[in-house]
Amino acid sequence: xxxxxxxxxxxxCKSGTSVKIECRSLDFQATTMFWYRQFPKQSLMLMAxxxxxxxxxxxxxxxxDKFLINHASLTLSTLTVTSAHPEDSSFYICSSQTATGYxxxxxxxxxxxxx
Amino acid sequence: xxxxxxxxxxxxxxxxxPVLLRCNYSSSYxxxxxxxxxxxxxxxxxxxxxxxxxxxxxxxxxxxxxxxKSETSFHLTKPSAHMSDAAEYFCVVRVTxxxxxxxxxxxxxxxxx
Numbered sequence: 223x224x225x226x227x228x229x230x231x232x233x234x235c236k237s238g239t240s241v242k243i244e245c246r247s248l249d250f251q252a253t254t255m256f257w258y259r260q261f262p263k264q265s266l267m268l269m270a271x272x273x274x275x276x277x278x279x280x281x282x283x284x285x286x287d288k289f290l291i292n293h294a295s296l297t298l299s300t301l302t303v304t305s306a307h308p309e310d311s312s313f314y315i316c317s318s319q320t321a322t323g324y325x326x327x328x329x330x331x332x333x334x335x336x337x
Numbered sequence: 338x339x340x341x342x343x344x345x346x347x348x349x350x351x352x353x354x355p356v357l358l359r360c361n362y363s364s365s366y367x368x369x370x371x372x373x374x375x376x377x378x379x380x381x382x383x384x385x386x387x388x389x390x391x392x393x394x395x396x397x398x399x400x401x402x403x404x405x406k407s408e409t410s411f412h413l414t415k416p417s418a419h420m421s422d423a424a425e426y427f428c429v430v431r432v433t434x435x436x437x438x439x440x441x442x443x444x445x446x447x448x449x450x
Contacts, residue, residue: 228380254436265427265440266381315380319436326371326438330380 224250228316228329235306235336243301243332245316252318255299257291260313260331272299306336339364339430341411343441351449356400356415358444360428363409369431370411371438372402376424384426387411398422423448 225248235241245255253274258266270286272278272293280286288310290302299318303310316329344359362368369388373381385396392404402413411428428441 226380256437265442267440268437271437313378317381317438325383325386328373328380328382331378333378 224248224318224325224327226252226316226318226327226329228332230332231330232333233335235334237307237336238305240302240304241306241334243303243314243316243334245299245301245318245329247297247318247327250318251296252299253296254319255293256317256326257289257299257301258315258317260315262313266315269301303334306334308336310334311336339368339432339439341370341428341430341439341441343426343428343444345444346442347445347447349447349449350418352420353417356413356418356422356446358413358426358428358446360411360413360441361409362411362428362430364430364433366433368433370402370404371429371431372396372400372411372413373427373429374424375427375443381427384413418446418448420448420450422446 227246229244255272257269260266268281269284270278270280272291274293274296278291293299313331315331317326340363342361367389371386372384375381384400385394387394387404395401400415426444429438
């Protein structure tokens, strides 16, 4: 079945540095990738929607200059957390809709800890 | 706007007993509804989905859900819980006309021996 590979699975970084998270669709073309964040014991909140070759659409309240999303190809989307701060520590998950429609495949998530 | 409400934040059952996780939806249109499961520090796995076909939807691992329009509900059930079912479960609705999903707040299922 459709697989989205997300890396890294966990990362610790110092405050003020930037971190890049990658999501690759392994056996299908992901024209649209969704990026979520999940705080401990909370639900997933959509941050942004990225479409291949165009600018991402951010949800209200999400800083587009802080969370840079690039979707340069049909198989790769990246999220860069710039100038990370401890409050950015969270679980980040990507997801893409498969070609069959209505089906969504999720990456395994990235646990970001900013110290 | 579409939304889902998961009525229980935690559900505790004993192994071998039935599981019921409740979800109510709000939608002006015929919704597309999903149940996903998430194990700790993992991504989400699709259990089942409803897309206006049969109202009783069978999923993986023995789970099923029934779409009841009159009650605006989409409860998840399983006849007999296994220890491996302990996880977080999310009821999800697809926003009509868009691809994006709206997640419920989640229900943590605890299974005791």
